[in-house]
Amino acid sequence: MTSSEETMSVNATVPAPRSAPGTGLGDVAREIRAFAAVARADGTDPLVLDLIADDLDTGGVTLAGTDLVVAYPPEVLLPDAPPKRWSSVEGWLGVLRDVLVFAPIALTWWRLQDALDAYDAQQSTDPFLLGWARGFPHGTPPEPTTVTLGTSAIHVTLFIVLVVALTLGLHILQNIREKQLSREADRGRLGTQLALATLLLAAPAARPAGKPLDNSSADRLAAQLLASSVNLETALRRTSEEIVTVLETGPGSRIQTSLDGWTQTVAELTQLVRSLIPPSELARELITIREQTAREGEQLRSALDALVTDLRRVQETTGQEIHRHDLAVAAVRELAQRLGDSLMVFTERAENLVDSTHSMWQVVDRLESSNGHRRNADPPRGGGYGPPPGGGRP
Numbered sequence: 180m181t182s183s184e185e186t187m188s189v190n191a192t193v194p195a196p197r198s199a200p201g202t203g204l205g206d207v208a209r210e211i212r213a214f215a216a217v218a219r220a221d222g223t224d225p226l227v228l229d230l231i232a233d234d235l236d237t238g239g240v241t242l243a244g245t246d247l248v249v250a251y252p253p254e255v256l257l258p259d260a261p262p263k264r265w266s267s268v269e270g271w272l273g274v275l276r277d278v279l280v281f282a283p284i285a286l287t288w289w290r291l292q293d294a295l296d297a298y299d300a301q302q303s304t305d306p307f308l309l310g311w312a313r314g315f316p317h318g319t320p321p322e323p324t325t326v327t328l329g330t331s332a333i334h335v336t337l338f339i340v341l342v343v344a345l346t347l348g349l350h351i352l353q354n355i356r357e358k359q360l361s362r363e364a365d366r367g368r369l370g371t372q373l374a375l376a377t378l379l380l381a382a383p384a385a386r387p388a389g390k391p392l393d394n395s396s397a398d399r400l401a402a403q404l405l406a407s408s409v410n411l412e413t414a415l416r417r418t419s420e421e422i423v424t425v426l427e428t429g430p431g432s433r434i435q436t437s438l439d440g441w442t443q444t445v446a447e448l449t450q451l452v453r454s455l456i457p458p459s460e461l462a463r464e465l466i467t468i469r470e471q472t473a474r475e476g477e478q479l480r481s482a483l484d485a486l487v488t489d490l491r492r493v494q495e496t497t498g499q500e501i502h503r504h505d506l507a508v509a510a511v512r513e514l515a516q517r518l519g520d521s522l523m524v525f526t527e528r529a530e531n532l533v534d535s536t537h538s539m540w541q542v543v544d545r546l547e548s549s550n551g552h553r554r555n556a557d558p559p560r561g562g563g564y565g566p567p568p569g570g571g572r573p
Contacts, residue, residue, distance in 0.1 A: 207376045208235040214257055214369050217362070221260035228256055231376075239380045247373040253366040260360040269352055276345040283335045283342075290331040297325040408449040415442050441475045444468065 211232040215225035297315040314323025
């Protein structure tokens, strides 16, 4: 491979930062800044919108690969504007409307009371409604003494019309205020711009070709790779030691073997970076190491799956043994209970036997004492007049 081909290969593997011009990201950033100005005028903090616009101006490196519509919801970034005026006027008008709802009822009963008082004072034989319609006239010439029924009806109707007019006016004011304060249309356009930015960041046109890699950049890249490899080797070695300590016996030996192979691969990567030569060869070696690391990761995943399977099998076996032990303990407990019951029955029967034997001894003692008494008693009458045994007198 020639030097020009090596340079082209390296250029293809080192992407440059995205640039907004020519990709449409600059136009999207300007639109988002316009929405930030609207939010600022409404009193909402536009910091997130400004940061999104700034990142899109620089090529969207931070936002690349992110669904901006989901990560930054337009309803959160651009809420409705808070009311700044007429809110107190609407409140007082609402209170007045609510109070005036009861005014027609109160006026009707008040005028009815006045009409009843005038009807009682006049003591007329005319119908009540006819007298109220005339105003219960009195005097010479007759003049109404109270507000007539027609005038009262007009007053009640005026109150009802006033309540209806206030209700309609409040609804109109609320609709106008909601339309003035609503940012629903702006949120829709902001969501469209965020979706467009997400699409542009994912498009190949937003990822321009890389720039040439000079020696200083290669040195910096090599130093960064070296430091990262050393840190990775240290972290993996520490993790391997911890896992070996926890799983020192049993299936853990396979995990230790996999981690040792992974650590060895990282050590080879570190050694490769330390002996860094032309960038093209470094790129090929990095690709090889990456593939080998992926294979080692697959082996580690397989070992972990096997470990989990063994642990589940051991757990199932242990559960079966525990179940068998419980059954044996239950059988022994039942046998011991039966033996105890048998011993209790045997003890009761033994006590009964002892009691029976004691009763028999008592009967035998009584029989022996009865026989002895009979032997020592007098002979039966009619046996002669001789002296009794022992020379005693009869």
